[in-house]
Amino acid sequence: MPMTLEAVRELDRWDPLATFKARFALPDGEIYLDGNSLGAQPLASREAVVSTLDQWRDELIKGWNQGWFDAPERLGNLMAPLIGAGQGEVIVTDNITLNLFKLLGYITESQGRQRPVILSEGGNFPTDGYIAQGLCRFAGYEHRVLPEGAALVDYLDDRVAAVVLSQVHYRTGRLRDMAATTQLVHEHGAEIVWDLAHSAGALPVDLHDCGVRYAVGCTYKYLNGGPGAPAFLYVHRDHQAGGWQPLSGWHGHAAPFAFDGDYAPASGITRFRSGTHSALIYAPLEASLRLWQEVDMAALREKSLKMTELFRDCLADLLEAHGIGDITPPPAERGSQVALIVREHGYAIVQALIARGVIGDYREPGLMRFGFTPLYLSYEDVWQAARHFREVVERREYLAPRFQERAEVT
C-alpha cells in the first residue's frame, strides 16, 4: 500500500466534510462502496418517516393539505440548487423510466412530430433505452441506437427529435461534456434529455450553465433518498409551455380539484406530474435533501476525486500483477466511482469482499463497481477497503464455492 494508515488518518483530520458521517445510520463493521446503487440512511430520514406515519394516523385525509400534495414541487425546489436549476424548474415524482416517457412524448409533441427518431445510447443503463423503444413502438417513431464509443455527431440528422444520454455512465463512470454535447444536439435542431442518475449528488452539476433544457435523475443513489425514492424531472423555464406530456393524470391538471371532464395541463413544471403519489416516500428524501443544502459541492468533488485516486493508487500494483483492468476514466472525466474489469471471478471477488464487510457491486460482463460517497465515507474507509481487496485477491479467497454461487443482484 503506497500510503500509510497514519497518513490516511491525517487526511480525515483535515476533511471539511468529515462531520456529515455522524448524520447517517451506518451498519456496524461495513465499508459501503455501493452508494451509487442505494445510498445510506440519514438519521433525519428515519425521524421524518415516523413523523409522516403519525400524520397519516392523526390527520388522515387532512394530511394531503399539510404538505403531501405539493411535495413534488417542494422537493423539486430543494433539488434545484444541487443541479444548477432554478426554482419552479424541477419536480420530484415517479421514476426515471416514466419521466423519460413524459419528456420524450412532450418534446415530440412540442416539435409538431416533424422528426420521427429517438436516439438512445447503447451500453447505457438499459431502462433508458427500453422506455425509448416502448415509446417509439407505441407512437410509431423510429428508435436509433448510438453504439458505445461512437461519435454522437455521426448519428444526428434532421430526423432526430430527441437524444437521451447519461451524464455519467453507470458502468465506466465516465463523465460526458454536458455543455458541448447539449450545444451539438441543439445545433442539429434536436433536443437532449440528460439522465443524471450517476451525477446528481456525486459532483457539481450546472444545468443552466450547460444550456440544458430537459433532464431526469434518481434520488436513491448519491442523494440517499431511500430504496426506490422518487426521481426528479427538470424542464428549463423557457420550455415548459410546449404541449401535453402523454401521461396526463389528474395531478398534472390545471385545476385538479375542479373535476373537469377534459384534461388541461397545469402551467409550469406541475404539468409533468401524473397520478396520485405516495406521501410516505417523500419524507425520507426531503430530510436528506435538507441535509444536502449544507453541502459544499466543490468540497464534495475534491473529496470524491481524492478518494477514487486513493483507492486506485492502493491497488495499482495488485491489479497489474493479476491482470485486472482499471477502466476508471481520468479525474476530469470521472464520476464518483472506480470501475474494474476482470475476465473471470468478478462476481466471486465482489462476494468475497461482501463477506469481509466491503460492499461493492458486480455488473455483467466482468465489471466490479465501487462507488465513493464523500458524505459518509472516510479516507480510512477507502484505505481499508483497498486492503481487503488486496487480501481477497492475493489469498484467492474468491475461489471458495460459497462465493461462486450466483444469486440475483440488483
Place this chain on the structure above:
Amino acid sequence: MPMTLEAVRELDRWDPLATFKARFALPDGEIYLDGNSLGAQPLASREAVVSTLDQWRDELIKGWNQGWFDAPERLGNLMAPLIGAGQGEVIVTDNITLNLFKLLGYITESQGRQRPVILSEGGNFPTDGYIAQGLCRFAGYEHRVLPEGAALVDYLDDRVAAVVLSQVHYRTGRLRDMAATTQLVHEHGAEIVWDLAHSAGALPVDLHDCGVRYAVGCTYKYLNGGPGAPAFLYVHRDHQAGGWQPLSGWHGHAAPFAFDGDYAPASGITRFRSGTHSALIYAPLEASLRLWQEVDMAALREKSLKMTELFRDCLADLLEAHGIGDITPPPAERGSQVALIVREHGYAIVQALIARGVIGDYREPGLMRFGFTPLYLSYEDVWQAARHFREVVERREYLAPRFQERAEVT
C-alpha cells in the same frame, strides 16, 4: 332518530367484524367517514414501515434481494383473493393513472391497432378520462366519452378498442353490473378495463366470475395501504401474452439483470411492471393486506349495507325537511358510501361536521360523501355521526364564517 343508542349498541355486540377495530390506530374523538378517500392506519403497518427502515439501514443494497424486488408480485398475490383473481394475475405497482395507460396501450397493440377508439365515462373520477385522452392524443386514437347516465350499448361499435369504467362510481357510489357489462363489451369485440378504486375492499369482487380480463384499482382507500399506496393491476392469465405495454421499463423485462440492449417483455403479469419502485411503500400495504386475508367478505358486505342504511334511516326526515337530496343507490346497486346532494352550503356543512370530529368529504358540485368502512367503524359511530349531522343542520352551524371559507381539499 329512529333507532335508540341502546339498540345500536346491541348491533355492535353481535358484529362478527367488531374485533378488527382494535387493530387500527384511530385518532381520538373522531368518527372517520372518509375511508373511501384515505383508509385508516393498521397498527401492523406502522411496525412494517419501521422494520423496512431498519432493513434499509442494516442491509442497504442487499434489501433488494430480501423482499423488495418481488414486492409487486408478492402483494399482487395477496390482493388476488380479495378481488376474485388467481395467483399470478395481479401486481401491485405505480398508480391507477399509469396502470390504465399500460393496459390501454397493451390492449390496442394486442388487437393490432385495428380499432382506433377509447371510450371512457363522463362524470367518472377524472384521471381515468385524462389518461385516456393523453393516450389517444399521443397514439393518434380517438377519445370517445360515454355521457353520465347514457346506455353503454349506444356507444359501442366496431371502432371501439377498449372501454374504461368504474365498478363503483366515486360520486354516487353506484355499483355497476360487472358481469353483464363485461359480456356486452366483449360481444362488441372490444375490451373493458374495470377501475375498482371504490369497490376493492368495499365489497366482494369476483373478477373471474364476471369474466373480467383487465382491471386496475387503488389500495389507499378501503384497503388501508397508506396515503398514495401503490395501485394494483390485473390481467386474466389467458390474456397476458399479447404484446408490449408501452411503459416498458427494466423491471418489466424478461431478464432485468442481464442488462440486454433490447427490451423483451417478461412472461406473465411481470411485464406490466415498469421502472424502479419504492420499497418503503410496500411495507404498510403488505401488513394491511395480511390483515385483509382474515376478513369474511360476505360479513363485510352485510355490515357495509347495514351501516349505510342506518345512516340514511337516522337522517331521512331531516334531509326531507331541509331539501337535501339522498342519491345513494338502492342496496343491491350500492358501494359502501352515502351520497347527499345540496344546492348550497355543502362545503360548509362538511366543514362544520369536521369541526365536530365527523370526517366526510365534499366534491363539487354539491356532493357530500360519507364512506363506511366496516373494519374500523362501529354501528354506534354511524349513529353518532348521524346525530352530529342532524345538529349541524338543525342549528345551522354551517353558517359560521369559518366554515364558509374554501381551502383545497383532496
